[in-house]
Amino acid sequence: xxxxxxxxxxxxxxxxxxxxxxxxxxxxxxxxxxxWVRQAPGKGLEWVAVISYDxxxxxxxxxxxxxxxxxxxxxxxxxxLQMNSLRPDDTAVYYCAKGRYGGFTDYCDxxxxxxxxxxxx
Amino acid sequence: xxVMTQSPATLSVSPGDRASxxxxxxxxxxxxxxxxxxxxxxxxxLLIYGASTRATxxxxxxxxxxxxxxxxxxxxxxQSEDFAVYYCQQYNTRPPLAFGGGTKVEI
Numbered sequence: 758x759x760x761x762x763x764x765x766x767x768x769x770x771x772x773x774x775x776x777x778x779x780x781x782x783x784x785x786x787x788x789x790x791x792x793w794v795r796q797a798p799g800k801g802l803e804w805v806a807v808i809s810y811d812x813x814x815x816x817x818x819x820x821x822x823x824x825x826x827x828x829x830x831x832x833x834x835x836x837x838l839q840m841n842s843l844r845p846d847d848t849a850v851y852y853c854a855k856g857r858y859g860g861f862t863d864y865c866d867x868x869x870x871x872x873x874x875x876x877x878x
Numbered sequence: 879x880x881v882m883t884q885s886p887a888t889l890s891v892s893p894g895d896r897a898s899x900x901x902x903x904x905x906x907x908x909x910x911x912x913x914x915x916x917x918x919x920x921x922x923x924l925l926i927y928g929a930s931t932r933a934t935x936x937x938x939x940x941x942x943x944x945x946x947x948x949x950x951x952x953x954x955x956x957q958s959e960d961f962a963v964y965y966c967q968q969y970n971t972r973p974p975l976a977f978g979g980g981t982k983v984e985i
Contacts, residue, residue, distance in 0.1 A: 816973035
């Protein structure tokens with residue numbers, strides 16, 4: 758069955774970096790766009806970034822543009838989110854989600870359990 | 879950038895009641911709208927896409943309607959497992975792919 762599993766979360770100081778990974782299985786990874794969505798404690802969902810099936814198109818929320826980078830390694834069925842210059846308001850559970858199609862204008866049909874990132878000194 | 883607005887923020891209903899949740903887009907998204915359900919401590923689950931198509935395994939008591947800027951998620955008869963937070967999301971335009979702020983459906 759379709760599965761996406763996030764890893765790499767933890768506690769990090771403001772200004773530092775962290776990289777999240779998402780390992781996919783149960784579907785042909787290189788056919789589908791992939792998203793990162795986050796949720797701050799007690800808050801709603803915030804879309805963060807999307808990458809198309811081949812990595813040629815990437816888009817970001819304004820709140821993370823210039824600080825976060827989404828990438829993928831199709832040979833390893835893995836999605837990444839490189840997070841630099843982290844701020845306390847980046848504290849959230851970060852979800853990896855599979856897009857329904859290969860592009861970047863899409864909804865998410867499968868979600869991981871999430872990885873908690875806490876930015877605190 | 880499209881802004882999605884959900885109302886009400888909280889909806890109090892009883893088991894067996896019909897629940898109607900609203901989602902409004904700041905400009906037309908045609909039928910490119912999805913609904914998700916999220917229970918505490920769980921990731922979101924896709925309920926509806928294309929404004930009205932149920933995702934795989936979603937019970938028929940969930941239905942979506944609307945197009946353009948006004949959308950509704952209806953739960954025809956609330957079951958205990960349906961008490962959760964519901965989010966809409968537009969996917970019509972180039973990202974950012976905005977979510978609404980959510981509607982919490984409580985007993």
